[in-house]
Amino acid sequence: MTAASNPERQAVRDGAQQWLEVLRDWVRIPSVSADPGHRADVARSAGYLAEQLSAVGFPQVRVLDSGPALPAVLAHWPSGEPDAVRVVVYGHHDVQPADGEDRWSHPPFEATLVDGVLHGRGASDDKGNIAMHLLGVRAHLQATGRSAPAVDLTLLVEGEEESGSPHFAELLARHRDELPADVVVVSDTGIFGPDTPSVCVGMRxxxxxxxxxxxxxxxxxxxxxxxxxxxxxxxxxxxxxxxxxxxxxxxxxxxxxxxVEPTPQERADTDALPFDEAEWITGPAGSRAAVGEAGWSTLERVGARxxxxxxxxxxxxxxxxxxxxxxxxxxxxxxxxxxxxxxxxxxxxxxxxxxxxxxxxxxxxxxxxESEGVAPLKVDTTHPATAATRRALGAAFDTGTVLLTREGGSGPEAEIAGRLQAPVVFLGVMTDEDRIHAPDERAPVELLLKGCEAVAHLWRELAALGRAGLTAGGAAVAG
Amino acid sequence: MTAASNPERQAVRDGAQQWLEVLRDWVRIPSVSADPGHRADVARSAGYLAEQLSAVGFPQVRVLDSGPALPAVLAHWPSGEPDAVRVVVYGHHDVQPADGEDRWSHPPFEATLVDGVLHGRGASDDKGNIAMHLLGVRAHLQATGRSAPAVDLTLLVEGEEESGSPHFAELLARHRDELPADVVVVSDTGIFGPDTPSVCVGMRxxxxxxxxxxxxxxxxxxxxxxxxxxxxxxxxxxxxxxxxxxxxxxxxxxxxxxxVEPTPQERADTDALPFDEAEWITGPAGSRAAVGEAGWSTLERVGARxxxxxxxxxxxxxxxxxxxxxxxxxxxxxxxxxxxxxxxxxxxxxxxxxxxxxxxxxxxxxxxxESEGVAPLKVDTTHPATAATRRALGAAFDTGTVLLTREGGSGPEAEIAGRLQAPVVFLGVMTDEDRIHAPDERAPVELLLKGCEAVAHLWRELAALGRAGLTAGGAAVAG
CATH class of the missing domain: 3.30.70.360 (Alpha-Beta Plaits)
Known part of the structure; x- marks a missing residue:
């Protein structure tokens, strides 16, 4: 797809500057869920997100703040089309603690912008990834000329993910009826590298x-x-x-x-990834040697083991x-x-x-x-939703090659898949260079904008598949 | 010896009340040597001790505060007798940190007195033990009717013992000429129990x-x-x-x-001590089980291993x-x-x-x-100075049985013995109940007063031996 035939890209460019300021204001809110001293900030973060969702056009937006859980945000934008594909987007607006402040090159909650890189706790994980949906849906509307999205869109953004999502199962159960899903899009993961888009097919x-x-x-x-x-x-x-x-x-x-040990094919696929171990160890890992379980490669150690x-x-x-x-x-x-x-x-x-x-x-x-723990998730790589996600990322990154990876991190995706009885796909653009959970967390703005564009492409792709096309494949499985 | 024939005891009783207030004021100074933030307090503590030594009559008192070491105190009181036994007393005026303040029943630096027990960091280790020499020498003078002690008396009280005495060797070398010694009396150890006086014959x-x-x-x-x-x-x-x-x-x-493994006789002597292991574990040790190196008893584990x-x-x-x-x-x-x-x-x-x-x-x-470390010390149990110390303690505790023990703690005693080429004896009255180094450090006032009395007896005993009598025996050995 060329830039000329990519109206989503033009729409993203048009909205980028204003959108970036919205994200920066959000990053400035220290919504650290692990620290009881930041409860009010987590609530403020939820309120801010709810405002921004309303501003982009979501007609139904609520902050869920009853019970012991820290506030979550639930937003819905009906397509208006009969039998539209029903999408639930999941992510979180809480962030990791930012202790070790002396090791931050820029203060963690000032959203400093330097040479096209946004610095701050949450810039990537997960405010950057969730913010992609604010501009993504606008670009989708502008590109398609619609006044409502081509898919039935529900966003659920929780406030306790960095604390192990202790009340998330309860939240899903309580709001089950408001989360109709043919597919769940998780925006809390990454791609293999800034120039190597990939979709995640497993989480620990x-x-x-x-x-x-x-x-x-x-x-x-x-x-x-x-x-x-x-x-x-x-x-x-x-x-x-x-x-x-x-x-x-x-x-x-x-x-x-x-x-479940990886199959020989899975091990071969992993080996085929363009992974420079030495560069990874001294670069993003900031370490000196690859150290881990004997008999497994570095990529297997962080994904499959x-x-x-x-x-x-x-x-x-x-x-x-x-x-x-x-x-x-x-x-x-x-x-x-x-x-x-x-x-x-x-x-x-x-x-x-x-x-x-x-x-x-x-x-x-x-x-x-700490709570009951989080189950691992394996995705069916043959599902049409997975293929649609690869096409959406390919369009945004101008490439036909979107690889499959496993994510080492953990989230409540298995819980969502199980509760909502829907397949899960992953759409996020974090990379190892973003230093999530560490001092100097950051996100390159260009990469976030590609993510915004991928969101817009994905709504179009899923709408084109339709409900019937979606259910032709397998399903993501928890466990 | 009966109370009537024990003028040292009467003299100690006469001076006890005033002396106790002097000690309390000293304990109120937080002379924590490990913490650079308390440097000024360590200096204040040295100055206070110097004042009190002058007040009891020491004609030569100096605070040694040049160089990188925290201030020490050096005091001298010549006997005036020809060929008097030359005694150097060693101890320290710095204290352990008092962190974990919430676990102190009484604030660590308020010197609270409850039911005859003085509570505070340093009440026992080592201000209580050094303060015994203030009243001890007064009692010696009053009991003997002398205006100067019957022994040539030098006190060296350092300010860095709780930090491993990093500059002590240098201090000894620099002031070697001012530390003439036929015997070194270390007042930084304890006795087996409040009713079981003992002398230490080894330090780790x-x-x-x-x-x-x-x-x-x-x-x-x-x-x-x-x-x-x-x-x-x-x-x-x-x-x-x-x-x-x-x-x-x-x-x-x-x-x-x-x-050097203990001899069968030493092991038998240790076994003969009236030690109630179960009581020790649940009492002073505040623990639940005797745990240590296989093949050795609890007393051996804390002394000989x-x-x-x-x-x-x-x-x-x-x-x-x-x-x-x-x-x-x-x-x-x-x-x-x-x-x-x-x-x-x-x-x-x-x-x-x-x-x-x-x-x-x-x-x-x-x-x-941390510095070069502290050598262990073994005492020759047959030395006349050791026997004199046992008699002095026996007189103060009204008993003929003064046991031999090993001390698990460490101090610069081997350094002193080596530098001053003199035998070391130990005179201190700490017990395991005093919680030294822990929250709720304390010292029973009655026990400290028995220590004061033992000091007075010891000066009499050593003077009676004379230099010739002292050198008849072996010597404490470092190493």
Whole structure:
């Protein structure tokens, strides 16, 4: 498709400048869901998104803020066509914490724009990706000359994704009737690279817990007591060292029970991706060596294999100098990424049993699980909706080659697919260079604009398929 | 000895009330040497001690505050007798940090007095023990009717002991000529129990370091990168788990090379101590089980065996909720207690080599050692000064039985013994109930007063021995 025959692109260009200022104002709201001190900001973020959805024309917009959940936004724009394809778009407006502020080149909540790159927490994950739908639907209308979208459009944008979506299942259940779906479009993932569009066909699941070991009731002098009393930090490191074996395979009994191993074809497809491992390690990963489970490639390790990560650890004296104590307590935050087949409840049980079996005498173990976890998702790569998404991305990136990838991250996509009984496709333009979850999160504006354009193309593609064409294929499956 | 024939006791009683107020004012000064923010308080503490030494009659008192060391106090009171025994008293006026303030029943620097117990950081370690010399020398003078002590008395009270005495060797070298010693009296240790006086015949040495593992240059999204990049916290717990083997013996090659194992007689003496392990574990240790190196008793584990302790650990996200990152850095503070025969420099080398051998790919290891470490000390139990100390304590506690113990803690005693070429004896009255280094540090006033009395008895006993009597025995040995 040439630029001349691509009215969606022209429409995106027309609206880009005004749209960018809307996104920047949104990024300026520090909607950190993990921190109770930012509850009001999460609410403000939801209100702002609702306003902007109304402004672009959504006739029905609501902030869902009852119950214990942080506010979500639900918007609906009926097509008006009989039997229009019903689309539910999912994403989130909460963001990761921005601690380590001294390591940000630009303040995380000022939405600084430098050389066409927007800097700030949420610029990419996930405000940038959700904002694509504001301009995307406008471009779709302008390009098609319609006053309402060619598909029946519903947006559900939650406020707790970065906290593990603890109330999302409840939210879906409560609003089930307002979420009619022939296809779910998830806009919270990425593409292989800025010049290499791809669609995601798998997401990892997640369970998260905090481990607490209580030792002596007071900090003890390590001279007077050292050697004869259990040190909870020493015990904790011994237990956590037992999460992996020497091959960096997870050593929790039962952990791999239900893993669906990739087929030889899937492994070959992954190998075919234009992946420069050395560049990835020193570039986006900012590391020095590829390190992971023996027998698997780097791309497989981040997509097709489950993980156990220690996200934080603390205990005892951490101030200046030396304090010769046996501390009272030691803590760690753990997350486990799951792949197709694995069930969060089974993994929780396995980890709980394993850690309990490793706890020695003289300490008390307490494991608290963060919500019920997130199931992994595998997409049927042959579904017509997947093909439509590849065509939409191809049009926006001027290429006929849109690859298939697996996403290492986790979201409530399996929950959505299961609840709404609809196939899932992924449309997002994050890349590894965007430093999501890290200091210096960013998003190149040109890439976001290609995403806006892809959204407009996708509504056209899905409308062209129609409901009948959509149901001809398979379905995304959770689990 | 009965109370009637114990004029030292009467003298201590006479001065007790005024003396206690002096000690309380001293405890109110937060002389935390580990924290640069308390430098001025350490200086204030030295000045206060100098004033009080002058007030009790020391004719020569100086605050040593040149160079990088925190201020120490040097005081001298010549006997005036020809060939008087020359005594150097050692202790420290700096204190441990008092963090965890919410776990203190009484504020750490208010010197609260409740039911005859003085509460506060330093009440026992070591201001309480050093203050005994203020009233002790007064009681000695009053009991003997002298205007100057019967021994040539020098006090050296440093300000960096709780930080590993980094400049103490230099201090001793610089003031060597002002520290003439036939015997060194260390007042920084304890007795077996409030009703069980004992003298210490061994102290453990110490080396301390901070371990830093640097991983990726930014915190990474554990979904996007997890499984393929080295997580410094995961690497650190694996390395630190390698400090001990399954028998909780230290697994650092070479660590036990020079350990002088206790003789069968020493093991039998230790077994003979009236030690209620169950009471000790649930009481002063505030723990639930005796845990330590296989094959050794609890008392041996804290006195005769070396240890490796993790005093603190930190890295990654430690705030509320979950943050799914691979952190950039992980840190731990380690201390190693050494016993007779072990050399700090050799232990540093062994630990450094062992940790380096355990560091995996993808992380950078940096180990910073806190000063050169502290050598362990073994006392010759047959020395006349040791016998004199046992008699002095026996007189103060009205008992003929003063046991021999080993102290698990560390101080620069080996350094003093080596530099001053004099035997060391220990006179202090801390007990495990005093919670030194922990929240709720305390000292029972009655016990401190018995310590004051023991000081007065000891000056009489040492003067009676005379220089000739002192040199008849062996010497305390460092190493």
């Amino acid at each position: 699941g997640l369970v998260a817990c905090e481990v607490h070991l209580h030792g002596p009731d007071v900090d003890l002098h390590s001279g007077t007591f050292g050697g004869a009393v259990a040190n909870p930090v020493t015990e904790l490191v011994r237990m956590l060292a037992g999460l992996h074996d020497a091959d960096r395979r997870i050593a929790v009994p039962g952990f791999y029970d239900d893993v 489950p993980t156990a990560e220690i996200n934080g650890i603390w205990g005892g004296y951490t101030g200046p100098g030396t304090k010769t104590i046996i501390p009272t307590d030691a803590y760690a935050k753990l997350t486990f990424r799951l792949v197709g087949g694995q069930r969060p409840d089974h993994i929780r049980e396995c980890v709980q049993r394993h850690l309990q079996s490793l706890a020695g005498p003289g300490v008390t173990l307490d494991i608290s699980w | 040495g110490l080396v301390a370091c901070e371990v830093h593992l640097h991983g990726p240059d930014v915190d990474l999204h554990s979904g996007t990168f997890g499984g393929a990049v080295a997580n410094p916290v995961t690497e650190l717990v694996r390395m630190l788990a390698g400090l001990h083997d399954a028998d909780r013996r230290i697994a650092v090659p070479g660590f036990y090379d020079d350990v 070396p240890t490796a302790e993790i005093n603190g650990i930190w890295g990654g996200y430690t705030g509320p909720g979950t943050k799914t990152i691979i952190p950039t850095d992980a840190y731990a503070k380690l201390t190693f207690r050494l016993v007779g025969g072990q050399r700090p420099d050799h232990i540093r080398e062994c630990v450094q080599r062992h940790l380096q051998s355990l560091a995996g790919p993808g992380v950078t290891l940096d180990i910073s050692w």
